[in-house]
Amino acid sequence: MVEVVTAGHVNWDVTLRVDALPQPDGEARIDSQRRSGGGSAANVAVALAGMDFETGLVGSVGDDESSHLVRRELKNAGVDCSHLLAVTDGETTTKYLIVDPAGEVMVLGNEGANEAIEPADVDPEYVTQARHLHLTSQRPDTAAHLAAVATEAGLSVSFDPGRRLGERDYSEALAYSDIVFLNDREAREILDKDLEYPSSELHGRVVVIKHGGDGAQVxxxxxxxxxxxxxxxxxxxxxAGDAFAAGFLRVLLESEGPIGPDAEYDRALEFANACGAMAAMREGARTAPTWAEVGSFLNEQYSG
Known part of the structure; x- marks a missing residue:
C-alpha cells in the first residue's frame, strides 16, 4: 500500500549547462550535459520516497528506450510504477533544460506521451488506498477526475499546476484541492493584483506561494x-520547486491524522524552504535531500 500517490508529468531530462543563455541568432558554449529522469510528479514521488514515505505514480510514458530508463530510475528510488501507463509506439516526453551559470533554467520539450493518460485510464482503487494525492501539471480533465476520486474517498489533495496554469482551465481540480502551490508568476495569474483571494476556487484553501530565493509564504x-x-x-x-513541495508535504503528513487547521504550517514552510535551497545547490532535477540531510542543514543554519 502506498501512502502518497503523485500524478502528472513523467519525463526524461537532458540538462545542458551553458556559459550563457544565447540571444536570438547567438551561440553559447555547452560546458556539461547529463541525462536523468524528470517531470514534477516523478520528482515529488522520488523526493518523498527519500523522506521515508511509500509513494506511487500515476502518469504516462512511451514504450521507447527512454521509458525503460525512466522506470528503472523510479523503481531504484523506491517508487511504485505499477500505474505508470505505457503508450504503444509512443515517445516518452523529453525536456531539454538549459542552465546558465546563475542556475536559472530555460526549458524546451516535445509533447511526447506525458499527457496521454485520460480519466478512463485511472484506477480509482489505487488512488483511494493512499493517504494523500499530489497533483502536478497534466490534462485538466484527468486532474479533475483524480481530485474528485480522492476527495470523495476522504484523502487530502495538493496541487502544483506549474507554468501552464495561465493557459489551462484547472478550476475543477483547484476546487477539490486542499493545498495549492504557486510561484510568484503563477500567483499573479490566478489571484487579483493584491494577491488576495476572491470568491474563487482558491477561497478557503491553503495557498503556498514560492518566492524563489526570497523564501515563501503560506x-x-x-x-x-x-x-x-x-x-x-x-x-x-x-x-527545486518539487523538492519544496515534497518537504512541505513531508511535515504535514508525518502525523496519522488528516491535514487540518491545526497542522504545523510554519514548520512545514521552514522545512520546505530548506529542501528547495538544498536542491538548488545541486545539479539536476532529482536532488531533493533526505529527512536527515535537512535536519543537519537546519542545525547548521541556526547554530552558525
Missing amino acids: DTPGCSYAHPGFDAEVVDTTG
Missing part, C-alpha cells in the same frame, strides 16, 4: 505564515 483560512528562505549558492534551480 496563507490558510485562519492565518498566514512567511519564511525568508535560506542563503544558497545556486547551481541549478531545476526541481
